[in-house]
Amino acid sequence: MTGAFANAIGILLGSLLGLSWAATFSVKHQIQIRNLIGLLTILAGGRLIWSGLHGTFRLGTKELIVALLAVLLGNWIGRALALQKISNALGRFASNLISIAKKNPPGDGGLLAATILFCAAPLGLIGAVTEGVSGHFELLIIKALMDGLAASAFMKIFRWVSAMSAIPVYLFFGSITLAAHYAAVTILTGRGLVESIEITAGLLACVIAVVIFETRKVELANYLPALAVAPLLTKWLGWG
Numbered sequence: 001m002t003g004a005f006a007n008a009i010g011i012l013l014g015s016l017l018g019l020s021w022a023a024t025f026s027v028k029h030q031i032q033i034r035n036l037i038g039l040l041t042i043l044a045g046g047r048l049i050w051s052g053l054h055g056t057f058r059l060g061t062k063e064l065i066v067a068l069l070a071v072l073l074g075n076w077i078g079r080a081l082a083l084q085k086i087s088n089a090l091g092r093f094a095s096n097l098i099s100i101a102k103k104n105p106p107g108d109g110g111l112l113a114a115t116i117l118f119c120a121a122p123l124g125l126i127g128a129v130t131e132g133v134s135g136h137f138e139l140l141i142i143k144a145l146m147d148g149l150a151a152s153a154f155m156k157i158f159r160w161v162s163a164m165s166a167i168p169v170y171l172f173f174g175s176i177t178l179a180a181h182y183a184a185v186t187i188l189t190g191r192g193l194v195e196s197i198e199i200t201a202g203l204l205a206c207v208i209a210v211v212i213f214e215t216r217k218v219e220l221a222n223y224l225p226a227l228a229v230a231p232l233l234t235k236w237l238g239w240g
Helices: 002-020 027-052 057-080 083-103 110-119 122-134 138-186 193-212 226-237
Strands: none
Touching (some): 002 110, 002 122, 002 138, 027 057, 027 122, 083 138, 122 138, 122 193, 193 226
16 A cells, blocks of 8 residues: 555645745746646556556557547446536535635634545545556555645645544545455456556546646546446456
């Protein structure tokens, strides 16, 4: 659970930064940090795609087709389950807690608000599953950087209470990682099933990078079922 641990450490370090450093990043520096995170996300996604591809060019092409189909079908399932609406509702609830605290700092609800925002992030969910099935924890390292920056801002609003969100974040993503690892060992034993998840996660990471760069608005939560659809498609089509 290296990624989950790194995510928790990122939150703690970010909280310490917010506690000791009163200055805020300029707009220029914010854009530079955003672009760096977006680039790192693309690189991590590309590494996952490359790691998942194996065999001949023909087989690799089939694997990419399965991953693309999984992303499309996963988005359809996510829309049917209203995953993005649920995510938006959680985000609004956390934002309300932050707004109330800003009017009368340090406000209550820091632990809950920070935990919701950190745990509901699609990047973390994808990263935890990916680490569980393949051992790649790069996406959670990137999330640790993002959460650390957010935690530094929360510290100014909620003080040290928000830093405690590192504990439920570690437990939440660590549990997902362990569950995914158990599934990889006991269920995803067929050829190409784990690899299909890697490739799909890599594609989703690239979609997340689009959001980070603010190129366009994407309903990220709706794409999460793609991680489950990918191995099912691979098994059904027999393309592993």
